[in-house]
Amino acid sequence: MTATFGDASEAAFVTRLRAGEPDAFEQLVRNYTPPLLRVARRLLGNDDEARDALQDAFISVFRSIRNFEAGSRLSTWLHRVVVNAALMKLRTRRRHPEEEIEKYLPLFQEDGHQIVPSVEWMESAETALQRKEMRQLVRTAIDRLPDTYRTVLLLRDIEEMSTAETAEILGISTTAAKLRLHRARQALRTQLDPQMRGSR
Amino acid sequence: MMLEVNCREVITFLIDYLNDELQPERLAAFEEHFGECDSCRAYLRSYREAIRMARQTLAVPPIQSAESEQIASAILLAVRREGKK
Structure with a gap:
């Protein structure tokens, strides 16, 4: 800040x-x-x-x-x-209702394993972002996050504010800010995963 | 006996791991799990890559001082008008 x-x-x-x-x-x-x-x-x-x-x-x-x-x-x-x-x-x-973040969060079996196991992404962020469609995909994925989650992601990961500053700006607890940030990152990762796990 | 964690716990508390906020025993359990679980290791790496992709995509060019001055002047004009209402 x-x-x-x-x-x-x-x-x-x-x-x-x-x-x-x-x-x-x-x-x-x-x-x-x-x-x-x-x-x-x-x-x-x-x-x-x-x-x-x-x-x-x-x-x-x-x-x-x-x-x-x-x-x-x-x-x-x-x-x-x-x-x-x-x-x-x-x-x-906004013309459409916001999407629910839950649909982008990982799901687990009863024994704690992921229902869809994660696999390594095939290329780095830098390489993938050389392609225009990938830059557009990231932008769309961020735009699709509910406002309260996107705002936390922007303040913490992009503006690089602390969790405490982010929480104060948004009038929420630091625990809530951390939880929202984690979910926002997970939702972003889930949206990029289909392209990134198969790309190269 | 060493603490054990499963994939659900590792992924749910991944942000604490990345923030260095885990207690030593729990941190050791996470490290042990990452050593054994291909899926969680892949999840961790892709989670970090997703953050980097967001950062790079939303990088905005620095705001030039001339542009900033022009916008600030327009705002001050609007505020003064507002103050006279």
Whole structure:
């Protein structure tokens, strides 16, 4: 996560923000636009929608900055507002109900063995992704994940945030964040498996 | 007697294994299982590859400062309009 301020300077900056200093808000927008725009683009996969979500988020921040609680880091709070704005856009855009993640999770026999044993994939990520259809397949597989799972995957595996930061941004426990991440990765793996186990 | 784990346990708690969050005895049981079970070993490797594929597919080019400045200026304009309402 972007560390734009040290602890002391962040506290001073938040005080200026809460006092409604226009320069402070301008600095906030200019400093945080790059990292927050990147998150919105990854969540939405569309530049125009990402810009709209970011604008919605900063308007929301402008209205509620006085309620910002010092217990949370500014960066974490801003990410939370942007993620929520992006999720709102995703919900508006969706034409079909979300798929259930359970259909992509591994199944086991009574003795604990996998019903369909796993086999080695035939090529590396790098080699497979040289093919356009494989890049498209990965993108489709990620898009097919339910929002709550895809968001955790993006924040943890792509943005490389910690489990604790991810949990705080999403307002869930660290245990729930870890479980969602594991399921999201499993669901992604299951969707890629038919191509990867037979490819080369 | 050494702790034993089956495929269901290994796959269910794979994230703890990858996060180095298993107790030593359980970690040893997982390592033992991976040594013996082709299916779980394949699952572990493909799970890691799936993460790498997601990472590489969703890599976005760095946002250029000119673009960032332009977007930030547009946002500030919208926020000021909002503030006057």
